[in-house]
Amino acid sequence: MVDLFKNSSIRLKTLVASFVLLICMLLPGISAYLTFSKTDTGLKSLSTVTLPKQLAVSKLKDDIVDTHVSIFRYVSWASNGVSPILLDALRAEVFAGVNSTTQRFSEFADRPDLSDIGREKIHALQTEWKRYEDVAKDTLDVGGVDAPMATMMLGMVDDEFKNVDRDLKAFLFDVTEKTRSFAEDLAYEASANKRVLAIGGMIAMAVSLVTALMVARSIVHPIQSITNLMQQVSSGKLDVEISDPQRRDEIGRMVRAVAAFREKIEHDNQLLKNREEELRLKNMQFDAALRNMSQGLVMFDSNARLVLFNQQYSDMYELSSDRIEIGWSFNKLLAYRRTLTNDYGNYNESTDTIPSAMRRGETTHHVITTSDGRIMNVINRPLPEGGWVATHEDITERHRAEKKIASLARQDTLTGLSNRASFLEAIEKALTQLNREKASFAIFVLDLDQFKAVNDSMGHPVGDALLKEFGDRLRAMVGKGDTVARLGGDEFAVLQATAAGDQKQAALALAEDLLDITTAPYMIEGAELVIGASIGIALAPEDGIDADQLLKSADLALYKTKSDGRNGYRFFDRVMAEETRSRRTLALDMRKALARDEFELHYQTIVDTATMETCGVEALARWQHPRRGMIPPDMFIAIAEETGLIIPLGERLLRKACRDASRWPAHIKIAVNLSPVQFRAGNLTQTVVTALADSGLAPERLEIEITESVLLQQNSENLAFLHDLRELGVSVVLDDFGTGYSSLSYLQVFPFDKIKIDRSFVNEMQKRSDCAAIVGAIIGLGRSLDITTTAEGIETREQFDMLRAAGCHQVQGYLFSRPVALSKLDLGATGNKTAGELRRGAG
Structure with missing residues (x-):
């Protein structure tokens, strides 16, 4: 009881x-x-x-x-x-x-x-x-x-x-x-x-x-006992006996709480000992850091009295550490330092403003110059308990470097020409003069033709040397008041100052000179190189009244030059702006076309050179516009990529191609092109898997064609997607091989199943021995690496004979079949008349 x-x-x-x-x-x-x-x-x-x-x-x-x-x-x-x-x-x-x-x-x-x-x-x-x-x-x-x-x-x-x-x-x-x-x-x-x-x-x-x-x-009585026990424990007497801890009432809980409290104190005491040891080590580290840090450090208390300083501080200002005493006032230390280095121009202002700012909790930052010309960066930071710590850093070399960087920020580091920012400033100055003196000027934007081929084939050092040589030619050719700039890559720009006569005629003359100096042979590391230039020209104020507008007009003219075959020049005109508006209209129509399902696929057969039978089909996009009729891909694919519409369009065409191919003979493969923009969507693997699952097409019958630009940045996500495709059983094809930046290096990045020789080499291989040699080298490379080679753009019997003789595995082109709608596609072995004739000829 x-x-x-x-x-x-x-x-x-x-x-x-x-x-x-x-x-x-x-x-x-x-x-x-x-x-x-x-x-x-x-x-x-x-x-x-x-x-x-x-x-x-x-x-x-x-x-x-x-x-x-x-x-x-x-x-x-x-x-x-x-x-x-x-x-x-x-x-x-x-x-x-x-x-x-x-x-x-x-x-x-x-x-x-x-x-x-x-x-x-x-x-x-x-x-x-x-x-x-x-x-x-x-x-x-x-x-x-x-x-x-x-x-x-x-x-x-x-x-x-x-x-x-x-x-x-x-x-x-x-x-x-x-x-x-x-x-x-x-x-x-x-x-x-x-x-x-x-x-x-x-x-x-x-x-x-x-x-x-x-x-x-x-x-x-138990509570009094617990109180006494708590007082003893609180006073540090931890060896007291704790009685009756088994009671099941509140007293028992209080006793157990006191026991836990004692254990916690014992634990905390141990932690405190450990932290004291850590603090001792940290103090040692802090002392070592003070001695070894590159900056000078000085600390003051809330009364502006010196607390500590390191050796770097005294060395920085050539002070005698023995003469400096802890407890000196801020003013006394400054006065002593000033007598030796004369580093404060306004001593009275410094002694007043810095302590005041510290009392307000404000960080101050100022730069001082010593009598010997060194530049010191001083930062005063207030401390929570009062006082402040100041760091002194010798930034003399950094200051010089920053001045140099500021100068380089206006120059292109490779060529020494003005950069884009500096060029825009030059345009703004010219526009100011135009408004003040009615002095017109011209803007030239240049792209070097064939530069990528040189850079890829001969390496970046040669490409850089070529750019520097071209920059030197530009600098030597332009007039005294003209500005020459490298905007980036192989893109250059010239601001032609006001001409004495007709500005357009002066621009024409300069354009011809630019073409002449560009096409003149270059001797780089013992090799003779020949390139061309595409030039776009805009006149001020006719083609623009601000820098952005003028550059945009010149870019449009440059785009027109490239469209017309490169290695020439074009002046901006309103037709170019109209073409730009037309592209925007086409982009708007594309959005509606997607909703109305106006895009369709045409198919071009791929022929095996050994059997002369159809072994595959490439799916090519077409746009059946309600007003413009059939639009080829070269007119809308670029726009689709610019607007991002290529992602839903590419997904839709992939599903359709897989669905159509699932009804063909099992040995016929379907090749589908993927745009580099589609890789940015992040869900390409799922898109391919869904297309295969919905259509029932075997993964081994699908070929995904990509261009070298997909691998240009060696993006890990892109490579992961390509490896995912191969694990599924899908073949990966490198399209337009030989036209990119570093074609051979990409064969090391990823094990492609097939490479396709670009039609530009096929078209010229009968006329140019170098193109024939490149085609032969690509086929030999494929054979050595056990990679299937396919030649595009075969239009003549002679081209086919040369490719088959060189050992090319597959061919496609107008010689065998033009791209046709699904309803007109004939996949039979005898259905392709040309292939049949060639097979009989081979027999």
Whole structure:
């Protein structure tokens, strides 16, 4: 029972103790209340019933005596001849007293507090009183006429009075005795109740004391012990014994919490020791860092007094470390430093502004120059607790480098010509002069033709040397007021200043000169190189009134030059702007065409040179425009790539090609071109997988053709996609091989299944021995690497014979089939007439 109470919760203990104390208070209170109520009832009964009854009997007795005396007075007055008036008055008084007494007897007999015996006695008294009343009235009646007779009758009256008086006295005695007995009982009971209350109060006090002692022993004393324990633990005395940790009440939880607290303190003390060791090591590291950091460091407290400095700081300003004392004021240190290096131009301003800024919590940054020309970068940073730390860095070399970089920022690092930013500034200056003096000028934008071929075939060093040589030719050729710039890559620009005569004629002459110097042979590392130039020209103010507009006009003219065959020049005209607007219109139409499904596929067969049978088909996009008719891909693919529409278009055409090919013979493969822009979508693998799954086409029958630009940046995501294709079983084909930047290097980047020889080499191989040699080299390379080779653009029997003789595996071109709609595609071995003839010729 004791353990049960001990392990009970403090709340339960408190509730039990409170309940016991409540009972101890309620029981005496209830007993006292009942005692007082009973005593009060007895006193009320004594005061309202018993005593009034005794008084009523006593008053009745007095009234009877008064009435009896009045009768004797009346007879005496009658005998002595008193005035009849007085006799009548006395007689009336006697009669009134008799009647009143009779009435009192009746009222007393009707009292509800009378016992049955008392009521019988009252009735007996009423009877005796009635006899007395009758004798008395007769005596009074006789007294009025015969006094002597009335005197004789007084004896009878007196006899009756004695009977009434005797019985009434006896009744009064009984009533008085009962009153006294009731009062004595009431007093005795009050005394007994007082003793009971005293005893009950003592018992309640004893129970309350026992309860308080139990609560104190179970709650207060343990809490005091826990408090003492906490004080000892808090003071650092951790070896104290913790008793009774197994209790299941709050005291037990508190004891266990103290134990956990002690363990936490022990753990924290250990951590503190570890951190003190870490801090000691960090201080050592901090000291080492201060000694070895490249910057000078100095720290001041909230009163601007020196706290620490490192050796670099004193060396930087050639100060004597022995003379500097910790505690020096900021002003004193500055004054000492100033006497040696004269590094502050305005000493008073520095001593005022820096401490003020630190007090405001502001970081300051300023550059100072020493007397020997060195430049110091000083940063003052406020500290949270007041004061600040200042770092001093010698930025002399950096400052010189920045000046050099600022100069280089306006120049092209390779050629030494102006760069794009500097060229734009030159245009802005020319426009300002144009507005002020009406002085026109011309803008030339040049691209070097065949530069990529040189750069890819002979390497970047040769390409860089070629660019520098061309830049030197430009610089030497242009006029004194002209500006020459390299905009990037093989793109150059010239600003021709105001000419003396016709600006356009001067621009024409300069354009011809530019072509002449560009096409003149270059001797680079012992090799003779020949390139061309495509030039776009814009005149100010006719073709633009701001730099961006003029460059845009020149770019449009350059684009026109390239479209017309390169190695020439074109002036900007409004037709070019109209062509640009036409391209924008075409882009808008493409969005609608996608929704209306106006794009379709034409198919061109690929022939195996060994069997002369169709082994594959290339899918080529066509646009059936509702107004313009059939639009070839070279007119809309570039726009689709620029606008991003190539992504949904390419996905749609891939699904259609796979769906069509799934109905062809199993040995026929389908080749689909992917644009480099499609690789940016990030979900190409899923697109290919979905197209194959929806169509049911075997992955081995799908060939994905890509150009070298996909691998130009050796993007890891692009390579991952290509490897995913190969894991699926899809073949990866490198299209237009030989025309890119570094074609041979890409064969190391990825193991292609097939390379396609660009039609430009095929077209020229009969006329140019170098093209024939390149084609032969590509075929030999494919054979060595076990890569299938396919030649594009075969239009003559001679081209086919040369390619087959060189060992080319596959061919395609107009000689065998033009791209045709699906409904006109013939995949039969005898369906291709040319292939059949060639096969028979070979046989």
